Amino acid sequence: MWSFWFSGDFALKHIDIFRCFVYYCHIKQAVGESEGAAAMGLTVLIADDETMPRTVLRDHLPWEELGVARIVEASDGDETVEQARIYRPDILISDVKMPRRTGLEAAEAIRAFCPGCQVVFLSGYSDKEYLKGAIRLKAVSYVEKPIDLEELTQVLREIVEERRRLDRFTPRALLAESFGEEGGKPDGASEDSGRLAALGSLIRHREKEKAETALGRLYRELVHRPGLDPEYLRHIYCQIVFLFLNAAETYNVTAVTRRADFLLYSAVKQETPEQLWGVLLQTARDYFAGAEPQETDIVSRVEQILTRQYTDCGLAVQDVACELGYTNAYLCASYKKSCGKTVNQRLTELRLNHAKKLLSQSERKLYEVARAVGYSDGKYFAKLFTRETGLTPKEYREKHRES
DSSP: OGGGSSOTTHHHHTTHHHHHHHHHHHHGGGTTOSTTOOSSSEEEEEEOSSHHHHHHHHHHSOHHHHTEEEEEEESSHHHHHHHHHHHOOSEEEEESSOSSSOHHHHHHHHHHHOTTOEEEEEESOOOHHHHHHHHHTTOSEEEESSOOHHHHHHHHHHHHHHHHHHTTSSHHHHHHHHSSTTTOOOTTHHHHHHHHHHHHHHHHTTOHHHHHHHHHHHHHHHHTSTTOOHHHHHHHHHHHHHHHHHHHHHHTOHHHHTTHHHHHHHHHHOOSHHHHHHHHHHHHHHHHHHOSOOHHHHHHHHHHHHHHHTTOTTOOHHHHHHHHTOOHHHHHHHHHHHHSSOHHHHHHHHHHHHHHHHHHHOOOOHHHHHHHTTOSOHHHHHHHHHHHHSSOHHHHHHHHOOO
């Protein structure tokens, strides 16, 4: 049966393989972007400088019904951008007028690194310039304050419904469309789906020996299955490739991600199932070699960068990740797993420790202390300092002033 593995019209007949690759290129940057992101569900970022509107939205909207798994809050424009860099929200609900950056400015900055984020603006102002800005940013909706919860809920339902419509074009959906739909599912397809799900879990959890055993068992079962269509084997191959590619994005395994085009092209280039499985075994070796946990090393390297650059007001987690050559998701997950805190929490801790020294050892003005430790806004610094220490900067200085 394998004598027909590679036929003359194969390139035309199976152009869908390349379509899957093109789609992978579009989604690869979105895989594993947020720290500790839920496997299912949306992330919503609520930004408002007033506590009450944030609380009302957080506690009185049907988030579970809408499929929202996580809600993140921000109290000013800069914090909004910072939270978005960490959590990569699917939806931003933002007040228009906020300190440090307006909602429009924050949304524009977020769209630069999170283009798929849908934006809903809230405002008690009817200023035409704000409306023009919302239109320019292609905001999904503009809801006036006082907020009508039913109106906002309907807006969110429309956003979620549109996302669900787009979610039909996932790698799995594309592959299902490309393989096997015309003739129905082959024998054993349901069992294979279960095996692939189990294999995917082993890959994501970096269970090297178990994953390689499962991979070998699946291969042996397939090649000995009577009447197996070669196209179906290619289908299985492509699904396994996506399992490795998605996990490699999360753990920053460049030895795998940089070979994405080769791995998918192999579905048409390799002439025998043995060759295809050889490619998968090599991919498995590359993946597990590069995905070995290195949390301790990451912690020390992050600490060096933060210690060196904490005075930079523009320093963000994304900058640290770029300098280390990691994806944002991998850095955040690895660091928190090792330290029990986020990179941003450590940066804040470092900055405030230095601020305490300056307050107790010098007569610098508040805004000077703030800038010296990486905060461009003195009022925000004072608010943060008070929240974290229980004392205002002035009270701390009076209590700890060195004579």
